[in-house]
Amino acid sequence: xxxxxxxxxxxxxxxxxxAGAGATRWMAAFGAEIIRVEDPVRLGKWDxxxxxxxxxxxxxxxxxxxxxxxxxxxxxxxTLNLRTDKGKELLAELIAECDAVTENFAAGVLERLGFGxxxxxxxxxxxxxxxxxxxxxAGPYRKYKTWGPIVQACCGLTFTSGLPDMxxxxxxxxxxxxxxxxxxxxxxxxxxxxxxxTGEGQWIDMSCTDAGATMLGPAVLDYxxxxxxxxxxGMPYSNRSQFPAMAPHGIYEADGHDxxxxxxxxxxxxxxxxxxxMGIDDRRFxxxxxxxxxxxxxxxxxxxxxxxxxxxxxxxxxxxxxxxAAGVAKPVDRVDNDPNTEAWGLWPTVTxxxxxxxxxxxIPAHFSETDWVLERGGPLLGQHNRQILGGLLGYSDADLTDxxxxxxx
Amino acid sequence: MAGNDLPGALAGIRVVExxxxxxxxxGLLLAxxxxxxxxxxxxGGHHSRGFEPFLDDEAGPERSLWWWHYxxxxxxxxxDLDDEADRDRFRSxxxxxxxxxxxxxxxxxxxxxxxHDTLRADHPELIWxxxxxxxxxxxxxxxxxxxxxxxxxxxPVWSCGYDDHAxxxxxxxxxxxxxxxxxxxxxxxxxALLARDRTGQGQFVDVSLHAAANVTTEFASVQWLVAGxxxxxxxxxxxxxxxxxxxxxxxxxxxxxxTGFPPRSARDFSAVVEWxxxxxxxxxxxxxxxxEMGTRLEEDLHLSQVGxxxxxxxxxxxxxxxxRFIAQNITAYDFFIGAQERGxxxxxxxxxxxxxxxxxxxxRGFPVExxxxxxxxxxxxxxxxxxxxxxxYRVRHRAPHIGEHNSILEALA
Numbered sequence: 101x102x103x104x105x106x107x108x109x110x111x112x113x114x115x116x117x118x119a120g121a122g123a124t125r126w127m128a129a130f131g132a133e134i135i136r137v138e139d140p141v142r143l144g145k146w147d148x149x150x151x152x153x154x155x156x157x158x159x160x161x162x163x164x165x166x167x168x169x170x171x172x173x174x175x176x177x178x179t180l181n182l183r184t185d186k187g188k189e190l191l192a193e194l195i196a197e198c199d200a201v202t203e204n205f206a207a208g209v210l211e212r213l214g215f216g217x218x219x220x221x222x223x224x225x226x227x228x229x230x231x232x233x234x235x236x237x238a239g240p241y242r243k244y245k246t247w248g249p250i251v252q253a254c255c256g257l258t259f260t261s262g263l264p265d266m267x268x269x270x271x272x273x274x275x276x277x278x279x280x281x282x283x284x285x286x287x288x289x290x291x292x293x294x295x296x297x298t299g300e301g302q303w304i305d306m307s308c309t310d311a312g313a314t315m316l317g318p319a320v321l322d323y324x325x326x327x328x329x330x331x332x333x334g335m336p337y338s339n340r341s342q343f344p345a346m347a348p349h350g351i352y353e354a355d356g357h358d359x360x361x362x363x364x365x366x367x368x369x370x371x372x373x374x375x376x377x378m379g380i381d382d383r384r385f386x387x388x389x390x391x392x393x394x395x396x397x398x399x400x401x402x403x404x405x406x407x408x409x410x411x412x413x414x415x416x417x418x419x420x421x422x423x424x425a426a427g428v429a430k431p432v433d434r435v436d437n438d439p440n441t442e443a444w445g446l447w448p449t450v451t452x453x454x455x456x457x458x459x460x461x462x463i464p465a466h467f468s469e470t471d472w473v474l475e476r477g478g479p480l481l482g483q484h485n486r487q488i489l490g491g492l493l494g495y496s497d498a499d500l501t502d503x504x505x506x507x508x509x
Numbered sequence: 510m511a512g513n514d515l516p517g518a519l520a521g522i523r524v525v526e527x528x529x530x531x532x533x534x535x536g537l538l539l540a541x542x543x544x545x546x547x548x549x550x551x552x553g554g555h556h557s558r559g560f561e562p563f564l565d566d567e568a569g570p571e572r573s574l575w576w577w578h579y580x581x582x583x584x585x586x587x588x589d590l591d592d593e594a595d596r597d598r599f600r601s602x603x604x605x606x607x608x609x610x611x612x613x614x615x616x617x618x619x620x621x622x623x624x625h626d627t628l629r630a631d632h633p634e635l636i637w638x639x640x641x642x643x644x645x646x647x648x649x650x651x652x653x654x655x656x657x658x659x660x661x662x663x664x665p666v667w668s669c670g671y672d673d674h675a676x677x678x679x680x681x682x683x684x685x686x687x688x689x690x691x692x693x694x695x696x697x698x699x700x701a702l703l704a705r706d707r708t709g710q711g712q713f714v715d716v717s718l719h720a721a722a723n724v725t726t727e728f729a730s731v732q733w734l735v736a737g738x739x740x741x742x743x744x745x746x747x748x749x750x751x752x753x754x755x756x757x758x759x760x761x762x763x764x765x766x767x768t769g770f771p772p773r774s775a776r777d778f779s780a781v782v783e784w785x786x787x788x789x790x791x792x793x794x795x796x797x798x799x800x801e802m803g804t805r806l807e808e809d810l811h812l813s814q815v816g817x818x819x820x821x822x823x824x825x826x827x828x829x830x831x832x833r834f835i836a837q838n839i840t841a842y843d844f845f846i847g848a849q850e851r852g853x854x855x856x857x858x859x860x861x862x863x864x865x866x867x868x869x870x871x872x873r874g875f876p877v878e879x880x881x882x883x884x885x886x887x888x889x890x891x892x893x894x895x896x897x898x899x900x901x902y903r904v905r906h907r908a909p910h911i912g913e914h915n916s917i918l919e920a921l922a
Contacts, residue, residue: 104704104707104708105700105701105703105704106700106703106704107707108703108706108707109703118727126696126700127700130700130704153732153736154728154731154732154735154736154738155735155736156735156736166731166732166734166735166736167728167731169735170731170734170735235869236873236895236896238872238873238896239868239869239872239873240868240869240872241849241868241869243849244849244854245849245852245853245854246854246856247854248727249746249747249756249767249769249856250767250769250854250855250856251856252856253766253767253856253857253858253859254845254856254857254859254864254867254869255859255864256859256860256861256862256863256864257681257682257683258745258767258856258858259858259859259860259861260681260682260683260861261669261679261680261681261682262679263671263676263679266671267744267745267757267759267765268745268765268858269669269670269671269679269742269744269745270669270681270744270745270746270858271665271668271669271681272668272669272670272740272742272743272746272747272748273665273668273726273727273728273729273747273748274727274747275665275681275685275725275727277727278689278725278727279689279692279725282692282693282696283692283894283895284895285696286538286542286692286695286696286699286894287894287895287897289696289699289700289703290517290518290519290542290699290897290900290902291518291897291900292703293518293519293699293702293703293706294518294897294899294900296703296706297521298899300899301899302897302898302899302900303898304895304896304897304898305895305896305897306894306895306896307873307894307895307896309869310870310873310875310892310893310894310895311894311895313861313864313870313875313891314891314892314893314894315683315685315688316682316683316861316864316891317578317579317890317891318562318574318575318578318579318683318684319682319683319861319862320578320861320862320864320865320889320890320891321562321574321577321578321888321890322562322574322862323861323862323865324862324865324888324889324890325562325564325574325577325888326562326564326565326566326574328562329860329862329863330860330861330862331860331862331863336682338679338680338681338682339657339677339679339680341657342561342562343560343561343562343575343684344557344559344560344561344575345561349657350677351657351661351666351677351678351679351680352677353677358674360661360666360677360678361661362657362658362660362661362662362666362680363658364655364657364658366655419652419653422653423653424652424653424654424655424657424658425653425658426654426657426658426659426661426662427661427662428661428662428666428667428678429661429662429663429664429666429667430667430739431664431667431729431730431732431733431739431740432733432739434662434663434664434723435723435730435733435734438649439647439648439649440643440644440647440648440649440650440719441719441720441723443646443647443648444644444647444717444720446720446723446724447734458734458735459734459735460731460734461723461724461730461731461734462720462724463724464690464693464716464717464718464720464721464723464724465693465694465696465697465714465715465716465717465720466644466714466715467697467700467701467704467712467713467714468712468713468714468715469704469708469710469712470701470704470708470712
């Protein structure tokens with residue numbers, strides 16, 4: 101069974117890692133035919149995630165990367181050796197059958213392989229080409245290399261996370277690899293919508309760093325309008341809330357090892373509920389201005405209540421009083437013990453050709469008519485050569501045997 | 510490039526958005542792609558007009574920079590959804606829409622008789638995107654929730670913070686819980702539009718902020734799903750099962766940099782040696798000998814040998830220290846450019862406002878001027894996430910005043 105939402109779309113896909121593969125992952129979940137093209141000589145390891153941890157068991161190698169499987173569910177995989185003329189010929193034949201070509205190589209790599217935008221257009225005049233790299237294909241840094249943490253540093257996101265007078269805590273994962281992929285999916289689908297209306301293809305130049313910088317708008321306006329930079333004494337203080345101002349607003353110690361509780365007062369009603377529950381009676385905290393002026397003391401009062409309580413029991417008490425609160429969830433809490441993620445079906449099990457049955461990230465949207473389907477694991481290297489080169493491009497089994505012998509696939 | 514005034518990819522698509530904190534960014538992105546987004550507020554204005562920061566720090570419904578940013582490129586109308594006549598106007602407005610975007614508490618619109626179930630029979634082609642904290646039907650659907658609790662309950666907070674676990678884990682700044690949900694709401698709207706191209710049918714899409722955060726944690730979820738291992742937060746680097754070493758240095762001008770992966774190839778070592786020599790730092794770096802040894806490597810250093818093979822360990826350690834030492838002796842920007850020009854992937858840790866002055870963003874036309882003719886001024890906003898020459902993403906105009914485009918409603922009557 102497949103989703104019918106995007107079943108009319110076929111993509112020749114060179115993406116990898118998460119910042120690229122995440123884009124076509126979304127589309128594959130909604131039924132688009134995503135054909136991953138990989139290099140048989142290097143065993144597809146341009147995407148290093150093919151062979152890196154986590155692993156389901158003791159087996160290692162290019163078919164066992166847990167993240168690769170997660171990021172490439174429901175995609176097809178073929179191999180083409182683009183060092184060979186025949187490999188290039190096959191790629192051109194494939195592109196002619198596709199709506200879009202997608203990649204997140206370093207800038208210029210696809211062109212050096214002989215498939216820059218001009219060539220793509222020769223093959224298929226209305227092709228949509230979406231490239232995605234850290235700094236894009238235009239601008240002074242186009243040759244620079246990045247991965248998630250570099251992108252996050254250069255777009256301002258890293259700086260926003262942390263405490264005053266401390267180095268940035270930053271994002272403890274490649275947040276912008278996720279959103280690099282998501283914004284790339286946005287760019288691909290925008291390009292496809294434009295193409296379906298006008299018949300026009302184009303080259304969309306996506307830069308992860310630019311996408312990240314769109315995610316900090318109010319802080320930027322505070323500077324461009326009011327002249328107030330975020331790099332200033334006492335800032336950032338990211339567990340507190342400046343935009344909008346709220347107090348209390350924080351992550352507080354709870355009872356237990358590395359146990360924490362997030363809570364906030366959105367308004368005076370929330371504050372009255374918190375103060376009543378916690379028995380806080382201090383006239384300095386009577387209004388928001390007072391609570392902001394004495395926020396350290398306010399946090400101490402809140403902590404005195406939270407620190408002796410189980411984070412989930414305290415959450416339940418606060419929620420019952422109508423206050424936004426949540427225990428800081430560890431992976432086990434939210435993956436295995438959260439009734440809401442279970443009810444959502446958020447961790448579907450896919451079947452991978454070597455790893456077997458593995459749970460993966462689901463999709464955070466449910467569609468009433470054409471919902472996503474995640475059943476098939478990431479493709480083995482060249483797993484769908486016969487389906488695509490045979491079924492779509494018309495090569496016989498004997499041809500494929502020859503192509504393999506010649507080192508083309 | 511980004512400045513061309515061709516129509517956007519979603520030109521001709523009308524989106525009716527019920528003003529909401531969580532969905533505002535989704536509406537902004539759809540409007541940037543060219544959709545005609547009409548944001549519907551209560552008569553006195555949506556409460557997010559009361560959000561800091563304010564123009565010149567003076568509160569006022571037309572002075573919230575939060576509102577300005579998230580509602581740029583949209584048109585604004587006011588409707589009192591508690592009033593039947595206005596609900597009729599809302600129904601008429603929905604009749605002109607391709608997409609409805611809303612983040613109301615589950616049940617509210619049904620109680621008012623203006624939810625998708627009620628309206629779908631008359632508008633089978635309508636796409637309705639709902640963005641709620643936990644989705645519309647799960648056991649936690651009625652919990653109170655804000656950006657902070659989305660990120661705490663959804664996983665991101667667990668992975669962010671400091672090596673010292675006596676310090677609370679950190680919530681990254683900038684409403685990323687809301688924005689992550691909004692990004693998925695945009696993908697949902699686009700996907701449903703493409704599906705409608707084929708089938709002619711609209712549909713309902715239920716987007717969950719909590720689910721969005723949960724599937725946006727990179728290793729934290731996958732490590733648990735695949736191997737049953739729990740990652741631990743670390744200062745400025747990926748949360749990991751096993752501790753990793755520093756990637757942070759404080760440069761000579763007091764700005765932090767990310768020093769990236771240490772050099773591992775002969776080419777990388779040669780670059781560091783040449784850089785140190787050109788800066789005149791060679792004699793101050795005691796382990797320079799090991800860097801020179803690295804220039805003669807025939808194969809790249811392998812991480813598995815670090816701690817096992819003494820020479821590899823010494824070379825690897827010297828390389829890491831050398832990059833940090835260079836950073837400490839020059840400005841952050843010179844470090845960033847100097848390393849990247851030599852093929853070493855490092856980053857400068859910019860504050861959000863510093864991004865606008867960087868040559869990369871300048872040359873790509875990222876900062877855009879938005880006219881506020883009402884104030885007789887223009888201000889610089891963040892611009893486009895990508896460059897699409899035939900269907901540009903644009904910040905089209907300032908956010909609407911309260912009820913500024915109510916004439917749209919009159920035209921429906």
